[in-house]
Structure formats: C-alpha cells, structure tokens
Amino acid sequence: MVGNLQHPARTLVTEIPPSPSIGSHIARGAAWMVAMRWLMRVIGLCHTVIIARILSPDDYGVMAMSAVMVELLMTLSDTNVDLALMREPGSPKHIYDSAWTVQLLFGLFACLVVVASAPMLASYYHDPRVTDVMYVLALRPLILGFENVGVVEFRKNLDFAKEFRYAIFRRLSLFVFSIVLAFTLRSYFALAIAAPVSAAVAVAFSFGMSKYRPRLCFSHIGTVWSASKWMILQNASQSALDRSDEFVIGGVASSSAVGNYFVAGQVAPMPTREVAWPLERTLMPVYARIADDADALRTAVINVMGLMGTICIALGVGVMLVAHDLVVTVFGQNWTGAIPFFRWLAIFGIFAALGRPLMPLFFMRRREKSYAILTLIQVVTTFALVIYAAHHFELVAVAAARTLAAGGFFVVLCIAATRIAPLRLSDFARVLWRPALAAGVMIVAVHAVQENDVLPILGLIRDCFTGAAAFGAVQITLWGMAGRPPGPERILLDQTKALIAKIAAPRTARI
Numbered sequence: 473m474v475g476n477l478q479h480p481a482r483t484l485v486t487e488i489p490p491s492p493s494i495g496s497h498i499a500r501g502a503a504w505m506v507a508m509r510w511l512m513r514v515i516g517l518c519h520t521v522i523i524a525r526i527l528s529p530d531d532y533g534v535m536a537m538s539a540v541m542v543e544l545l546m547t548l549s550d551t552n553v554d555l556a557l558m559r560e561p562g563s564p565k566h567i568y569d570s571a572w573t574v575q576l577l578f579g580l581f582a583c584l585v586v587v588a589s590a591p592m593l594a595s596y597y598h599d600p601r602v603t604d605v606m607y608v609l610a611l612r613p614l615i616l617g618f619e620n621v622g623v624v625e626f627r628k629n630l631d632f633a634k635e636f637r638y639a640i641f642r643r644l645s646l647f648v649f650s651i652v653l654a655f656t657l658r659s660y661f662a663l664a665i666a667a668p669v670s671a672a673v674a675v676a677f678s679f680g681m682s683k684y685r686p687r688l689c690f691s692h693i694g695t696v697w698s699a700s701k702w703m704i705l706q707n708a709s710q711s712a713l714d715r716s717d718e719f720v721i722g723g724v725a726s727s728s729a730v731g732n733y734f735v736a737g738q739v740a741p742m743p744t745r746e747v748a749w750p751l752e753r754t755l756m757p758v759y760a761r762i763a764d765d766a767d768a769l770r771t772a773v774i775n776v777m778g779l780m781g782t783i784c785i786a787l788g789v790g791v792m793l794v795a796h797d798l799v800v801t802v803f804g805q806n807w808t809g810a811i812p813f814f815r816w817l818a819i820f821g822i823f824a825a826l827g828r829p830l831m832p833l834f835f836m837r838r839r840e841k842s843y844a845i846l847t848l849i850q851v852v853t854t855f856a857l858v859i860y861a862a863h864h865f866e867l868v869a870v871a872a873a874r875t876l877a878a879g880g881f882f883v884v885l886c887i888a889a890t891r892i893a894p895l896r897l898s899d900f901a902r903v904l905w906r907p908a909l910a911a912g913v914m915i916v917a918v919h920a921v922q923e924n925d926v927l928p929i930l931g932l933i934r935d936c937f938t939g940a941a942a943f944g945a946v947q948i949t950l951w952g953m954a955g956r957p958p959g960p961e962r963i964l965l966d967q968t969k970a971l972i973a974k975i976a977a978p979r980t981a982r983i
Contacts, residue, residue: 515643515647522654526658530727530728537727568621572620575621576688577617579614579616579617586610590603590607596723611667612667619678620678620682622682623638637681645670653665653666717733717873718734720870721867729867732810739814740813740818741821748784748826755776755829755832766893775963776829777900781908784825785904785911786943788821788822790943792818793918794918796928797928797932799811799814816872819875823881824878827885830885833893846888853880854873857873858870909946910943914943917938
C-alpha cells in the first residue's frame with residue numbers, strides 16, 4: 473500500500489475520517505462543488521462576455537468549428553482514471569502509476585489524431601483558418617496527459633475544499649491568458665493559444681498541490697483499462713452529443729451563425745448545468761459507500777432528483793422566458809441572432825441536467841457499460857434528428873431537435889435506472905410534478921408582465937422577480953396541499969433555516 477512507502481513524496485493517504493451521516497457528506501460536498509462550479513462559471517461567463525465584446529461572431533465561429541473535433545478527441549485523453557481509482561480500495565501505488573501512464577498515452581494519441589484530422593475538418597467547413605487553430609489546440613490534450621493523478625485523493629478523501637482550490641486555480645489561469653491574448657491579438661487565435669498555455673499551468677498546479685509523484689508503470693494497465701474503457705466510450709459519446717449540433721450547423725451555415733449558436737449553447741444551459749455537475753461529482757464517492765444499502769440508495773437518489781427537478785426546471789424555464797432581454801443586456805445588439813437558440817437550449821438544459829445525477833448510480837452499480845451504450849444510442853439519435861432539421865428547416869429547428877432528443881433520453885434513462893436500482897418510475901414522477909406545474913404558472917405570469925415594454929435591463933429584472941415569486945409561491949402551495957411530505961421542499965427549507973441560524977448565531981453571541 474502506498475501509505476507504507478518509505479518515500480514521502482509518493483505517499484497517498486486514503487483514510488476517511490468518520491462522519492455523522494451520508495446526508496452530511498452530500499450536503500457538505502455539494503456545497504463545495506456548487507460553490508466551485510458557480511464560481512468557475514461566473515469566471516467563464518465574464519470571460520465569454522468580455523471576449524464577445526472584443527471579438528466578432530465570425531471569430532467565435534472559427535473557434536467553435538475547431539473546438540468541435542478537438543473536444544471530441546480530447547475525451548480520448550480523458551480516461552476517467554480518477555473514477556477508476558475511487559473504486560479501488562486503499563491506494564496501491566502501482567495502480568496510480570499505471571493510471572497516470574494510461575492518461576499520458578491517451579493524451580499523446582489524442583494530440584496526433586487532432587493534428588491528422590485538421591485538414592479534413594477545414595475542408596468540411598470550407599474555412600482554411602480552422603487548420604492552424606487545430607494545430608495549436610492539439611497541444612492541450614498532450615499537456616494535460618501529464619496531470620498528476622494524485623489530485624484524485626482530494627475527492628476520494630471527501631476533501632472538497634482542496635478540489636475547490638485546484639479547480640479555481642485552473643479556471644483562473646485560462647481566464648487571464650485568454651483575456652490578455654484577446655486584447656493583444658484581437659483575433660480568434662488568442663483563444664487557441666490560451667488553451668495549451670492554461671493546460672501547462674494546470675499541470676503545474678497538480679504537482680504543486682499533491683505530493684504524489686507518478687512514474688511510468690505498465691504492470692497494471694489492464695486493471696485501469698477495464699474500469700476506464702466504458703467511461704471513455706461514454707465521455708466520447710457525451711462530447712459528440714454536446715457538439716453534434718454545432719458540427720452539423722458548421723457544414724450548412726456561416727461562421728457567424730455558428731458563433732451565435734455556440735454562445736447560446738454555452739450560456740443558455742449554464743444555470744442548470746452548473747447545478748447538475750457539482751452534484752454529480754459529490755455523488756460519486758457517496759453512492760460508492762451506500763451501493764449495497766438499497767433503502768439508503770433509493771432515498772438518496774429520490775432526494776437528489778427532487779432537488780434537481782425543483783432547481784433546474786425553475787432555472788431553465790426562467791432563462792427561456794428572459795432570453796431576449798438577457799442577450800441584449802449582456803452581449804449587445806450584435807448577438808440578437810442567438811435569441812431563438814437561447815430559448816430552445818435553455819429547455820434542453822433542463823433535460824440534460826436531470827439525467828446527470830443518474831450517471832454515478834450506473835457507475836457505482838458497475839453498470840458503466842450500460843450507461844455508455846445508452847449514451848451512444850442518444851448520440852446516433854441526436855445526430856439523425858439534427859441533420860434532418862438542419863437540411864429541411866430553419867437553423868432554430870436544430871436546437872429544437874436537440875431538445876427533443878434530450879427529453880426522450882431522460883425518460884429512457886429513468887426507465888433504465890429502475891432496472892439497476894430499487895427505484896420506480898412513480899418515484900421520479902412524485903418529485904417532479906410540482907416543479908413542472910409551478911413552471912407552467914411561471915410562464916403565464918411572466919408573459920403577462922412582458923406586455924409592457926421597458927428597457928431590456930429593467931425588463932430582465934422585472935421578469936426574474938416575477939418568475940421567481942410565481943414559481944416559489946405555487947411550489948410551496950402545492951407542497952402544503954400535499955401534506956408537506958419529505959422531499960426537496962423540506963430539504964431546501966431545512967437548509968435555509970440552518971443557514972439563517974448559522975449567520976445569526978455570532979450576532980446573538982455578541983449581543
């Protein structure tokens with residue numbers, strides 16, 4: 473075991489201190505992950521807004537077209553060795569070293585494939601600028617292959633505070649380099665150069681924050697590969713899914729249209745995505761602990777889905793309702809072409825977010841193969857719908873097709889979850905019907921006040937307050953009428969009371 477090694481630089485500690493309950497792990501971990509993700513996305517949103525003010529939709533379009541294939545191929549270097557290591561009891565150093573070796577080899581492979589595919593992609597888009605951008609972006613997966621696998625101990629030990637600092641350092645590096653280069657170069661090439669530079673900084677951070685020093689090791693690559701291969705397929709499928717619509721649009725529309733769609737795809741689903749991702753990362757180690765306790769697992773999944781439904785339905789429908797004023801206020805009049813995409817992709821974000829907490833369930837029940845195959849089926853279905861929409865309707869139909877496919881996949885995923893865990897479809901319906909009905913009332917209320925024309929920023933503020941008030945009032949009323957059963961409302965209420973008590977306690981003590 474690594475904890476017994478004589479060399480301190482290669483020591484990994486995996487003893488997890490006792491904790492009062494699984495619920496406290498979820499709450500504490502989710503708090504750190506939500507804070508991390510939202511801070512990262514605030515930085516990302518500021519990055520997008522600033523860059524959008526510097527660069528044109530055409531510049532964004534060139535970068536988006538290049539990133540489609542690069543991000544797809546980067547998933548080949550993202551072997552998810554961290555998830556494989558979390559499933560391994562203890563910390564045998566040969567497993568960690570083998571995992572780092574696999575990560576490095578796949579980073580090199582992804583780099584070579586990106587370089588080889590650059591001329592073909594430029595020919596598909598009929599834009600030679602894509603070739604040079606891809607050559608630069610190819611360095612990113614190669615550099616990230618050297619990232620220290622020791623950082624997985626942050627999450628394995630439920631030390632989410634360290635993971636918070638690590639992720640924020642990485643995100644800030646990309647933000648700083650991108651902004652400085654954009655102001656200096658005033659070109660799409662600034663974003664391309666910033667990607668490998670920030671990757672190098674991330675690798676440096678990983679070695680600075682973890683004392684573990686990985687080495688090349690081929691003895692247990694088979695063990696790592698057996699746990700990672702289905703996650704590689706799942707990640708590759710997910711990446712293809714995330715970029716399928718942009719890839720198709722790039723072949724039939726101008727770079728400006730691709731730029732509008734790219735910004736909408738990044739920002740519209742952001743509120744819901746930034747709730748789902750932190751919870752997903754928190755649930756991995758938590759589900760691993762209760763995988764053999766059917767009652768605890770069922771309760772945890774239902775509570776998480778209820779929270780996700782309440783928050784994500786409210787946020788997704790809210791973004792759809794304020795799309796016009798949001799785009800004009802934040803990005804300016806040059807980006808009004810993105811508004812129709814915003815509306816559809818905000819709803820897409822709801823379905824995409826609701827399915828994310830189920831992925832850890834599949835993995836910790838050792839059904840990652842099933843999840844990967846389901847995701848691959850979703851990719852094929854989405855591509856077919858998107859291609860048909862792009863060639864037979866206006867471009868906004870592409871966003872509608874992607875939303876339809878995401879909704880269908882969420883239903884399929886819920887059905888599949890009932891086959892691998894002690895869950896019923898009625899469990900999902902029971903925690904989702906109230907937020908769905910509350911969202912319907914919110915739509916009526918916001919449309920009613922939107923009949924009065926005001927400045928975009930004032931309209932944005934008005935609609936947000938109106939929507940939040942309508943949704944919250946209906947949700948609480950329906951919960952009370954149902955007898956105030958255990959569920960997301962109770963959890964949110966208890967957490968709010970605890971937060972208020974915590975804030976008020978020091979003041980009371982001083983008095």
